[in-house]
Amino acid sequence: HTNFGLLYVQRRIQMITGDLKNKIDSLWDIFAAGGLVNPLEVIEQITYLMFIHDLDDVDNKKAKECEMLGLPFSSIFADEVKIGDRNIDGKQLKWSVFRDFPAEKMYSVMQEWVFPFIKNLHSDKNSAYSKYMDDAIFKLPTPILLSKVVDSLDEIYKLMNEIQSVDVRGDVYEYLLSKIAQSGRNGQFRTPRHIIRMMVEMMDPAADEMICDPACGTSGFLVASGEYLREKKKEDIFYNKANRDHYMNHMFYGYDMDRTMLRIGAMNMMTHGIDNPCIEYRDSLSDQNSDKNKYTLVLANPPFKGSLDAESVSADLLKMCKTKKTELLFLTLFIRILQVGGRCACIVPDGVLFGSSAAHKAIRKEIVENQKLQAVISMPSGVFKPYAGVSTAILIFTKTDHGGTDKVWFYDMTADGYSLDDKRTPVNDNDIPDIIERFAHLDKENDRKRTDKSFFVSKEEIVDNAYDLSINKYKEVEYTPVEYPPTSEIMSNIRDLERQISQEMDELEKLLADDNQ
DSSP: OOHHHHHHHHHHHTTHHHHHHHHHHHHHHHHHHHHHHHHHHHHHHHHHHHHHHHHHHHHHHHHHHHHHTTTTOOOOOOOEEETEEEEEEGGGHHHHHTSHHHOOHHHHHHIIIIHHHTTOOTOTTOOTTGGGGGTOOOOOOOOOHHHHHHHHHHHHHHHHHHTTTTTTTHHHHHHHHHHHHHHTTSGGOOHHHHHHHHHHHHHHOOTTTOEEEEOOTHHHHHHHHHHHHHHHHHHHHOOOOOHHHHHHHEEEEEEEHHHHHHHHHHHHHHTTTTSSSSEEEEOSTTTOOOOOSSSSEEEOOOOOOOBBBGSSSOOOHHHOOOOOOOHHHHHHHHHHEEEEEEEEEEEEHHHHOOOOSSHHHHHIIIIISEEEEEEEEEEGGGGGTTOOOEEEEEEEEEOSSSSSOOOOEEEEOOOOEEOOOOOEEEEEEOHHHHHHHHHGGGOOOOOOOSSSSEEEEHHHHHHHHTOOOGGGTTTTOOOOOOOOOOHHHHHHHHHHHHHHHHHHHHHHHHHHHHHHH
């Protein structure tokens, strides 16, 4: 059994070392020196500029293809482009042209023409991700900063072209996104990538899935699913025209309420080779979200931000679970949006597993009684450090609408390959390969004891415990008896030690007295 997660990490590290990594670090430093330090803003501005660069590249590529095939071609940089009340020479909007302008002219072209141009590309079919740019704001404060950033990006693109890897653009973007976590700001947006990859590998998505993350952030779950499919199901997808079209246009769905996240998430998907993902602005818990029985796989780490205004929550969700807690409402949503037979792997705070409120019990009862709960993986509290010390777990279930829970597999993860302090440095202890291996062969888990890392618990026992899903309720700790000597012997040893100390103190005093003479 090949561990996709380890391969993925090794390849990512390998691709962004050396010159390319240094160039990206230099680009980051250029932004910081220019006064832009919020990592999300920096990545957003880089996203816009990469989009503008790619528009030029794609247009040139299509022009060459049409010329070779003898087909007519209409460039989006037509002879004249209307920007506001003005008609301007469209060629000036091309990266390959304006990059050579003096800094002042480049800055005014970018600010007055290029940004308004990309914001109005929404109806243009040549641009798959133009819809994410329609409220783009140009935030580079000076011409000299823009000039340095454009030169730096040109160097990065040059190196990417030299590497000639299909994954290099994705690698660059993943490395940029890692800067969010490194910076210590906005880290809540990033679920650790090794945890995402573990969940994807456990779910083993197929070529015909419809995969959804209703709180997608930077699209980490969707990107990792796409990578896994390319790695493991390449022939099923890329040698089958219908499956390839599905993969590019109809497989991935991500929703978020932060437009910066949407832009970054959409770009992340596209730099990983997925042409047209459905990444859209949506309050997933509101009536705005009408999805029902639609997806075959939900992968998510929904926000645990506390309470919502009940008036903004979909009435459908409140029927099943009357609460204002987002983590419970999202679980209810996952059940609603999955097709019968659809599967879910999601991260929940520990309170979901044992909370005693009526709403907590109701959602656990729903999953155990009316759906098929398969696994609860308890994760150590350090997994989300340094941003949060909350203990979490992964729930894995299948929507059946008529039950099917027989026994539930529990795993007590105590190590994830990184230290569980704020530094999160790599360590040797790592339960993830074991979790993936055991979950793939649950038939071999039947004889495991409650003192082991993983074991089954019957549905009946869970019901008897008010649907409590915390592993500590069922795990048994093995105590090894220790034989102590009799009290008289211990007292005798203490007396011997006292005599020895007294003797050594006498010798020390004698030595000190000799020195003073």
